[in-house]
Amino acid sequence: MARDPKTDTFTRAGLNLIQQALSIYDADLRLAVSNRPFQEMFDLPRHLVTPGARFDETIAYLVARGEYGEVEDEASFVQTRVDQALAFVPHYLERVRANGRAISIEGSPLPEGGWVTVYTDITAVKRQEALLRARSEELSDQVLSHTEELALTNRRLEATISQLQEAKATVGEMEARTRLVTEMTPAHIAHIDARGIYTFTNRRLSSLLQGRANDIIGLSFEEALGEDTAALLRPTLARASAGEPAVLEFSEPASGRRIRTAFTPDEHSDGGVYLLSTDVTQETQARTALEQTHKRELAAQLTSGLAHDFANLLTIILGLQARLEKLPLPHGAHELTGATRMAVRRGGLLLDKIANMTSTREIRAAPVVVQDFLAGFTPLAQATLPDAVALSVRCNVAHTALMLDAGSLQDGLLNLVLNARDGIGAEEGQITLILQDVKDTWLEITVEDTGRGFSDAALDQALNPFFTTKGDEGSGLGLTMVYDLVKLAGGTLRLSNSASGARVMLRLPLRPAQADARPRLILLVDDMSEIRAQVRDLLTDLGHQVIEAATAEEAQTLADLPGLDWVLSDIHLGEVDGVAVLGHIADRHPALRLSLMTSLPPDDPLFMAGAARWPVLRKPIDVSALAALLMTEVTP
Structure with a gap:
């Protein structure tokens, strides 16, 4: 970036006004900045006070001028000074110049290489010390010695303080950069001491867990995260506090978001732990969908051969039944062959359902206007219900349109409505369909009914293939197909009982879409x-x-x-x-x-x-x- 000429002029004027000589050399020992007293103190020619002037040439010039007195090997003397400069070691020294004037030299290395040197004329101070020594008849030698040592110590202390201030400023800049990096990191970074109290945070907790405060320094683990979330993490935190690093992935109870937290023991404190928490909800949804795809592929490989052989057997049975019916049969035999034929056809329908479950199917999400979807689904579902069973639909979704596979969702919800109908039976009843968004993470769809509810066995096994409580009326594949479709989309499904009947709650990833991006x-x-x-x-x-x-x-x-x-x-x-x-x-x-x-x-x-x-x-x-x-x- 170009420097402002006015600012450059003001800076140089300010440097020229100070009483001390100043020079700054870069890491290559070339002059970067100097002031007028530096040139005047050593009577340097213009080319040696021009930015870019070489340090070794300046020392060689001063040696030739007699600045350091008699020097036997000038080249060796210059090289020694260059080597000392390249070491970049802070130093303070005093020397008497060839012209009789005393100076102090204070050198401090710079963070990026190079150094700044300040030269102070201390001739007057030395004269006062000499005058004080001349009056030694009135003062003890010990007092004089202590006075001189104190003056030298004070000058060295001033140099040390200046170096410490520079180091403090450098550390402050590093801390500011570190803070900026942690604030920009899309994760929550924190430190907890052995008491479970936060001592550091990058103030990104609320972006990870909604409703939490960002300024949590001084708060306990439970105060910052809430009792439920803290209870999930406490055992892992205890192991990390004991020195065992760990990584925990959990579902945050309030929002259902998937969080991965790394616990790293603090080796420099007894029981302290560093925490790094990231939101892996989308990663988990994609992983869930991929796992379900792999399961489907495995199921397809296992069942395709069996289904093929079974279909051949059913075909043979149907052929034999047809031939058998052409023969003269005793009374009642035709009823048996008819029942056999119906059983074979039912077996064929079962094969079709297995094929649908194990066949390759992708979730094709497209923009769906939620109200339009419900307007089309509601009459379709009501047509399957008897007059005694009512269907109500409530939608509390803030987004007008969502990315959904409308066909799969319609099939799944229709299956749940039919199951609810069967759970109510011949009595009057109510089926309620509720859609709502959860913390901008999930589309939660709940189907409740006023039927008899799930049995303990159903709650435990209803998602397993071929489990049914309908006897010969059911195939045991309905809920399994819904579960399969939900998992393919990266969601979850949960069965439970409410106060009035059964409840099925499924969650799909909430992905808003443009409202005008409906099918055209x-x-x-x-x-x-x-x-x-x-x-x-x-x-x-x-x-x-x-x-x-x-x-x-x-x-x-x-x-x-x-x-x-x-x-x-x-x-x-x-x-x-x-x-x-x-x-x-x-x-x-x-x-x-x-x-x-x-x-x-x-x-x-x-x-x-x-x-x-x-x-x-x-x-x-x-x-x-x-x-x-x-x-x-x-x-x-």
Whole structure:
């Protein structure tokens, strides 16, 4: 950064006004700064007081001038002074110059290398000491000696104090930098003494655990974290206080966030512990989803062969039953063959459910408007309920839209509603669906009913495959499938009983989305069917609905459809200009969002004409660029 000339002038003027000579040499022993008394005291030529002047040349000049008296080996004398300077050792000394004047020399090394030296003319002080010695008849030799030693000690003490002040300033700067680094670290860093009292914190506790204070120095472990969280960490803290380092990963009771805390014993204190806590909620959600994917892959490998053989056996049984029914059978035998055939078909349905559980399936999250989702789900769920069972839905989610796999979520919630219906039975009852966000971390969905509740066995085993309390009516795979979908999304599922019946609570990662990023109805215009098929698949995979037009005329007609959100057109539509087509559509529908796609280079006139008005996607279409485009607000 350029120095302010005015500031440089003021600094140099201030240095020239002090009574002492001053010089600062850098780590290479080249002059960085000096004042006028330095030049005047040693009668130095201008080139030796110019920044960049070499220290050894200055010493050689002073030796030649007789500053140090008679010197036998001048080169050796200069080299000795250079070696002493390179050692950067603080020092204080006094010497008498060749001209008879006495000076003190105080040198202090600099943190980045080099040193600053202050030269003080102490001739008057020495004369006073000599005068005092001349009057030694009235004073004892001991007093004189002590006086001289005290004067020398005082001068050395002043030099030491100056060095200590410089060291203190350096330490202060290091502490400030350390504090800045700890404050910028996306983690909570703290120190606790043997009594469990905080002695240091980087004031980031509230960003990790909401509702906690940042200034916790002097507080106990329980006061800072709360009783519940402190109880989880106390055993590990005790081991670390005894000298055993440890790492603990736990779910914070209030928010459900996943926290990883490293406990490092403080070797310089008896029982002290350093704490480093980081939020690993998203990492845990991703790890949970990955683990569930691996489990599904393993289950698929284990069951695919068995399911194939079982399906073959069922096919053989059905074939034999068909042949058997063609034979003359005694009375009642047809009922038995019919029951066998129904059992085989039920086995086939069971195989389908196993295939759905173990088949490769990805969670495809897309922006979902929560109220729109509930508006579509509620009538679907109510259609499965008898008149005596009522369904109520409460939504306390602050975000208008969330990133969700709407299809998986709908299947899972419908399964829970059906289970609640079966739990209520033929009596009157109530099913309540509650959605709420938890500490901006989880989307919590609870399904409660007024039925008989879960038995102890169900609470313990209901998430295991094939466990059912419905007898022959159930497959034991419903809750298992819901659990599987929740884990694939990185969430959790918990079963319990309320005062009125059963309760199923599932938590999904809360990922807000733009409210206007709901699934869109898009008109795709391209004269090549292969291109349309490729882009259509990309759009539908993103959760959007697509209608297609192969010509400009079709595009003009379909653009008048009600509910259309977006038009994505190729720049070339055979012999027709796609830019002109969008221009005509924009005139008739100013609020319609429009965009182009092309393989033309950016400097092509048609490309530039289109890009001047609307976004342009380059072919081949990248799915991330397409998704980003459809989540933006575009106006003509």
